[in-house]
Amino acid sequence: MVLAWVGTxxxxxxxxxxxxxxxxxxxxxxxxRLAIDITVPSxxxxxxxxxxxxxxxxxxxxxxxxxxxxxxSLVVGDQVWQxxxxxxxxxxxxxxxxxxxxxAALFPHLSVEKNLVFGLHRVASERRWISMDQVINLxxxxxxxxxxxxxxxxxxxxRIALARALLTSPQxxxxxxxxxxxxxxxxxxxxxxxxxxxxxxxxxxxxxTHALExxxxxxxxxxxxxxxxxxxxxxxxxxxxxxxQPSDPLGEWGGVLFTVIAAHDRLSGLTDLSFQGGAIKTPxxxxxxxxxxxxxxxxxxxxxxxxxxxxTSILNIIDVLITDVTTTQDPHQVMVHLAIGETTxxxxxxxxxxxxxxxxxxxxxxxxxxxxxxxx
Amino acid sequence: xxxxxxxxxxxILLSLRLSATVTGxxxxxxxxxxxxxxxxxxxxxxMVEAFVVLPLFLPPTVLGFYMLxxxxxxxxxxxxTKALGLQGLPFTFSGLVVTSMLxxxxxxxxxxxxxxxxxxxxxxxxxxxxxxxxxxTFGRIVLPLSKRGFVTAAVTGFAHTIGEFGVxxxxxxxxxxxxxxxxxxxxxxxxAFDYPKxxxxxxxxxxxxxFMLLLLYGFGVGRDGLLRRS
Numbered sequence: 001m002v003l004a005w006v007g008t009x010x011x012x013x014x015x016x017x018x019x020x021x022x023x024x025x026x027x028x029x030x031x032x033r034l035a036i037d038i039t040v041p042s043x044x045x046x047x048x049x050x051x052x053x054x055x056x057x058x059x060x061x062x063x064x065x066x067x068x069x070x071x072x073s074l075v076v077g078d079q080v081w082q083x084x085x086x087x088x089x090x091x092x093x094x095x096x097x098x099x100x101x102x103x104a105a106l107f108p109h110l111s112v113e114k115n116l117v118f119g120l121h122r123v124a125s126e127r128r129w130i131s132m133d134q135v136i137n138l139x140x141x142x143x144x145x146x147x148x149x150x151x152x153x154x155x156x157x158x159r160i161a162l163a164r165a166l167l168t169s170p171q172x173x174x175x176x177x178x179x180x181x182x183x184x185x186x187x188x189x190x191x192x193x194x195x196x197x198x199x200x201x202x203x204x205x206x207x208x209t210h211a212l213e214x215x216x217x218x219x220x221x222x223x224x225x226x227x228x229x230x231x232x233x234x235x236x237x238x239x240x241x242x243x244x245q246p247s248d249p250l251g252e253w254g255g256v257l258f259t260v261i262a263a264h265d266r267l268s269g270l271t272d273l274s275f276q277g278g279a280i281k282t283p284x285x286x287x288x289x290x291x292x293x294x295x296x297x298x299x300x301x302x303x304x305x306x307x308x309x310x311x312t313s314i315l316n317i318i319d320v321l322i323t324d325v326t327t328t329q330d331p332h333q334v335m336v337h338l339a340i341g342e343t344t345x346x347x348x349x350x351x352x353x354x355x356x357x358x359x360x361x362x363x364x365x366x367x368x369x370x371x372x373x374x375x376x
Numbered sequence: 377x378x379x380x381x382x383x384x385x386x387x388i389l390l391s392l393r394l395s396a397t398v399t400g401x402x403x404x405x406x407x408x409x410x411x412x413x414x415x416x417x418x419x420x421x422x423m424v425e426a427f428v429v430l431p432l433f434l435p436p437t438v439l440g441f442y443m444l445x446x447x448x449x450x451x452x453x454x455x456x457t458k459a460l461g462l463q464g465l466p467f468t469f470s471g472l473v474v475t476s477m478l479x480x481x482x483x484x485x486x487x488x489x490x491x492x493x494x495x496x497x498x499x500x501x502x503x504x505x506x507x508x509x510x511x512x513t514f515g516r517i518v519l520p521l522s523k524r525g526f527v528t529a530a531v532t533g534f535a536h537t538i539g540e541f542g543v544x545x546x547x548x549x550x551x552x553x554x555x556x557x558x559x560x561x562x563x564x565x566x567x568a569f570d571y572p573k574x575x576x577x578x579x580x581x582x583x584x585x586x587f588m589l590l591l592l593y594g595f596g597v598g599r600d601g602l603l604r605r606s
Contacts, residue, residue, distance in 0.1 A: 064505060065504075066501050066504070066505075091504070091509075092501070092504040092505055093503075093504045093505075093506075093507050093508055093509050093513075094507075097505060098505070099501075099502070099505035101498055101501070101502065103498070105496075105498045105499060105501070105502040106502075107499065107502070107503075107517060108521075109520045109521060118503070118506050118508070118516070119505075119506030119507050119508075122506065122507035122508060122512070123507060164506065165505070165506075168506055168507055
């Protein structure tokens with residue numbers, strides 16, 4: 001590894017493959033202490049998940065250089081952004097990051113267009129990998145350029161903030177609960193844009209949130225935090241399969257199916273999706289064959305039978321293996337963990353049914369899936 | 377035509393020159409001080425703030441008296457000017473400038489400090505994350521967002537310096553074209569029972585003060601003003 005410190009960022013080609021992010025931080029704020037040592041993948045969306053006060057925003061601010069008192073080190077690919085042992089510390093404005101705050105933080109005295117070019121003008125043209133036109137198209141903001149940022153809706157403001165950050169051609173995009181301040185309809189308006197960023201950008205995105213919907217729709221990788229520490233990390237699919245504690249903030253989550261569109265039955269209005277270990281039918285999803293689709297299944301939407309029901313209106317009946325039975329916050333209900341190949345789903349059933357059917361780990365049963373929701 | 381003789385016009389010009397110089401210098405020096413006060417968590421902050429505001433609570437003669445001593449041949453400022461080979465400050469225009477700066481300091485620093493404190497830290501962080509260094513952040517974000525604070529500081533600093541009497545009398549004396557300001561000229565006229573001339577100048581002062589305040593409140597900047605701490 002080449003480590004050069006000449007007063008400027010040691011610049012690597014944007015396409016460079018090994019751009020793992022190694023972060024180690026120690027930050028004390030009164031009684032709170034953030035102590036983190038993790039490696040974040042150089043690809044895809046890493047969700048930093050946790051309750052408020054768990055330190056996830058502080059962690060993101062440490063990455064950005066907005067917590068100058070944080071001790072530690074931060075290496076992005078072969079660039080050292082911070083290493084206290086060697087006295088290296090890049091201030092925020094020297095780190096090639098894009099940061100989006102919860103409340104957009106647009107400059108009120110500048111027009112939307114001037115907000116957008118504020119950072120663009122400070123990046124040398126040979127370091128830019130995305131143009132103004134590309135960003136405007138990506139986020140659909142062409143009609144907003146001449147507007148006063150104070151007169152935009154919350155959703156529009158957040159899209160401008162995203163665009164403004166992207167225009168600095170960052171090597172990492174840091175998003176701090178970008179949807180938390182928005183109402184539900186605005187969230188729904190922005191999520192598709194975030195999905196586009198996830199698919200079309202070639203840079204790692206660190207996304208702080210405490211909302212499960214954002215986690216499952218956008219995440220590739222999960223870092224879960226509690227009281228300033230990382231409690232769990234890994235690829236989303238395997239982390240979600242591995243939830244056993246009823247008190248876990250993710251524990252009420254049923255599961256996610258990572259599927260691919262296998263066939264369309266336009267006459268019946270159905271789509272066949274396949275996933276590792278099984279297949280499932282949904283109402284028609286009008287996308288090309290082979291498209292990746294994420295489906296989430298709520299624990300209440302799965303019921304269990306010992307024998308395959310033949311005469312039923314339920315479309316999806318899947319052979320599953322019971323791997324575990326855990327308690328829930330409701331003493332009369334239990335969570336039954338089900339394995340289908342590599343995938344794990346959870347069914348919430350009553351303790352009464354558990355006893356009647358004599359369900360226990362190791363048994364094969366049939367899961368009737370009443371509903372799925374389309375995530376992406 | 378107003379009955380203004382050359383002497384009166386001289387004093388008006390001198391007052392304007394003093395106020396302009398003092399205001400300009402105070403904006404220059406007061407800006408970093410106000411910025412520090414608005415942002416620091418240093419334990420020294422309270423002491424510095426108290427010192428800045430102190431002239432508001434002292435009779436002008438007290439401040440003038442101590443400044444006269446300090447600038448005199450045996451005072452610290454006097455020793456400094458002597459060491460630098462400069463002429464003594466008492467009873468000179470420069471002496472008036474130094475003393476007036478101290479006297480008008482709170483009128484410039486407080487509106488600036490309030491304006492700076494009113495800028496959300498998030499704005500500064502956003503600018504940094506968009507590659508703006510400290511100077512660019514100050515020029516592109518802080519200055520435009522605290523424009524009203526600067527207008528308030530300039531207007532109140534200027535008007536307050538024009539209105540000085542006690543301090544300048546102590547330090548400057550009454551030398552035509554050097555230290556004889558409008559306020560002192562008026563006092564002289566009254567002493568000499570020359571009420572018509574006193575009226576003219578005093579009336580001008582009232583009109584001027586009113587005009588300045590109109591400027592301030594007309595632009596809606598008054599609410600950032602003195603002693604209105606958030």
